[in-house]
Amino acid sequence: MRISQHFKLGKSQLELDFIDIDTTKDTPLFLDPFFISIRNDKWSLEADRTIKSFFQRALDLINNNDIDQARNLFDHLEEPNSTCLGVSRDKPRGRGVGRVFSDEIFENILKSTASSTGLIEDLQDNILFIEGFGKDMLSDMTTNIIRKSLIEYTQHQCELHSIPLTDNVASGFYWSSSSMQWEQFYTKQLIVDDRIILLVPKGVASFSKMYTPERYYNHFVLNFMQSEELRIKSSLVLHRKDGSPYVTKASIKEKHPLTKDFLAGFSKRNPKILENFKNRTTQSSLANQEISEINIPELNSHLLSELSNITPGTQHATDYHRLIVGILEIIFYPHLIYPKLEKPIHDGRKRIDITFDNAAENGIFLRLHQNMGIPCQYIMIECKNYKGDPKNPELDQLSGRFSPNRGKVGFLLCRKIDNMNLFLNRCKDTYNDQRGLIIPVTDDDIINLLKNYNDWNNNFIDEFLADRIREITN
Known part of the structure; x- marks a missing residue:
């Protein structure tokens, strides 16, 4: 189970x-x-x-x-x-x-x-x-x-x-x-x-498929040895019909089969090849569907139905909070990871609804730091299951929790914002006052993001966030 x-x-x-x-x-x-x-x-x-x-x-x-x-x-x-x-x-x-x-x-x-x-x-x-x-x-x-x-x-x-x-x-x-x-x-x-x-x-x-003796041997050691056999014109060199020389990997494997002792000896003689293997070996987080088979459109349809069934108001805040955590996990993985609940700050006097660690290797969450110079090692999330629009106190509450060490980027999740232009201008004022970047996300945004979510391609989500941030920062 x-x-x-x-x-x-x-x-x-x-x-x-x-x-x-x-x-x-x-x-x-x-x-x-x-x-x-x-x-x-x-x-x-x-x-x-x-x-x-x-x-x-x-x-x-x-x-x-x-x-x-x-x-x-x-x-x-x-x-x-x-x-x-x-x-x-x-x-x-x-x-x-x-x-x-x-x-x-x-x-x-x-x-x-x-x-x-x-x-x-x-x-x-x-x-x-x-x-x-x-x-x-x-x-x-x-x-x-x-x-x-x-x-x-x-x-x-x-x-x-x-x-x-x-x-x-x-x-x-x-x-x-x-x-x-x-x-x-x-x-x-x-x-x-x-x-x-x-x-x-x-x-x-x-799956541990990248840093392996097999990959090192087949794609780095043998490639190097092919070139060496050609250079010294060894007995392993064959010739094509046009006279061009070549060496097969199969012939090298027969002469030097894969053993760990062989790899150790080779690497001692050719340390640059081992260094090249280490430097050129990259790996990314697994996609969700590599871990578990799941019908994504069916799941997203279920989540949107759940969202619409939650009544705005403080009495249903926990249900909204719990659902939003899962939705954000879908939308932001693998760029934002390790969500934590209500992290205490200022000696426990203030609490943040959720914090995510920023693990982005590309996309908007990396550009926020590298291109815009905004500290964002953590991304802070506030969930407001309000019936009406959030106002300045909610913005001040979130911006008051920013710091250079924690980060100065946060999302304000809420059910709706009737006057989005006014609210974005308030976010712009906060940003221009160097009190941090607050990005509002409503139910309509969540619907849009989930409907366009693809486990193998985050381009839509990245473009959506980039456009929303541009409205605030320009």
Whole structure:
């Protein structure tokens, strides 16, 4: 049973920021430290620092010949079945890293020339050069190392969706980059069927198809070796009818089959090829339909019906708020991620309805910062289920929560605005006074955005927002 079903959330995967796992079996997705390392959102940056801290500590101890202490670092790489990610059969059981596996991983790293020659710089490099090290192990190690980040994310999502947590549950060991050691604490945890469950942001999960030994070998190593065989005019060179020389990848594969020892030796001799592989390997967040099959037009029609059935007024504010969170998740993913409910600011004296982390790699949310110079690491959302138009107090309420550190961009969601030109002029006054950028969005806008939503193409949404922002800032 999926999390959304277990807790009767009434939401599809598109409306949720986390992977809506089935707790009775594994979902074939992974936590990929390489993908995390190339992301620019705050959660990923912190997770990446933690991962790098752990592995650098391990390499330092190995290189200093402090083998026993290095081995101890791997003692807490238990079999995590809390994320329900991976490729286990039947019930999730964390096939990747158990005690036997962690001992084997450590021994392979210790014996590998790749670690002693500096080829292995990051945790994900093990998948290229260490025998027996696959994406399941890499994902499981990552889960253990960043467990605290996953716990905190789970807590925020449970608060957002009113999912109950259990008090005073042991966290399990996680790596602390500040103390440079494994730590644990007691905290609130999500318990399902007597088992701890960690929710994973869908924006950072992947199929782990990019940073792999197969891709490195087939598209970088073999390409280079083809050129080298031609350069030295080796016996592998063949000639076409017109006399032009060529070398097949098949002939090189036969002479130099793919093994991790071969990749390590090749990379030691040709470090620029490995560097090129790392620099040219890119990856994007999965589209919703890669995670879960769903009829998007049918879902959007349902959401619009739900929206029309919510009566304006404070007594229905919670229903409106809850629905809007899911709609915004659909419209803004993967540019805005990790929604959090009512984040306290100013020592708790003020609260923001919702905040999203800005993870945009392109589009309007990136241009706001890069081209317009507006701080927007977080995007703030206020939901007003009013019968009438919002006025200056609502604008002042939202702009009063902006700051250079939190960001100075927010959306004011409301049911309708009869005099949109007047309200946009008020937003323009706020912007011109350098009190931040407030973007109004009404039910009619939501209808327009959902009707034109496409999981594979965000151009319409980007153009709509750019046009609305241009009305305010010009």
